[in-house]
Amino acid sequence: SQQGEEDPQALSIQEGENATMNCSYKTSINNLQWYRQNSGRGLVHLILIRSNEREKHSGRLRVTLDTSKKSSSLLITASRAADTASYFCAASQGGKLIFGQGTELSVKP
């Protein structure tokens, strides 16, 4: 399979806590993207980090990329119940994105 791995598969936290999701991929990439999927809906793009970047921030999101380890992490700070969703990393490969299997995040109020 070309897919990457995401860890953990499921994560349950309390509102206000931070959530960290990890992603590993298999090939060299130009960039890595993170997407969110609410239950029963399509995916929505969250943030993109290029291969020459190590860290990027967007609001409560912080993404890191370690190309030597072929891994990335997504941190959501001060989580809210509305952050409950599945989160997917996607590695760019030519004309395609290769998606990980996702982390299911549950934020309890």
Place this chain on the structure above:
Amino acid sequence: NAGVTQTPKFRVLKTGQSMTLLCAQDMNHEYMYWYRQDPGMGLRLIHYSVGEGTTAKGEVPDGYNVSRLKKQNFLLGLESAAPSQTSVYFCASSPDKPTNSYEQYFGPGTRLTVT
């Protein structure tokens, strides 16, 4: 702008029947994609297109065909449906290829059940 739309939203087929899923985008995007999503499997690419009149195979193309006769539409066909094709199908579009740092825009999905 409607973004990316998919027709139909739900469909139930019997084994051996055929159907076509329609994806339409109004953003003038060059790239379009068809994915399937199964529990615990993430998204897997079926076929994609880098422009009008072009198509290419993805990770799981067997049992599917596609056409991109118009830039705004990308059709996914199942000629003889099998229970293994029961899945949620997502269409996506993008202005350019992901290696040029472009994101993909997703439709709402089509839930297909093959009995």
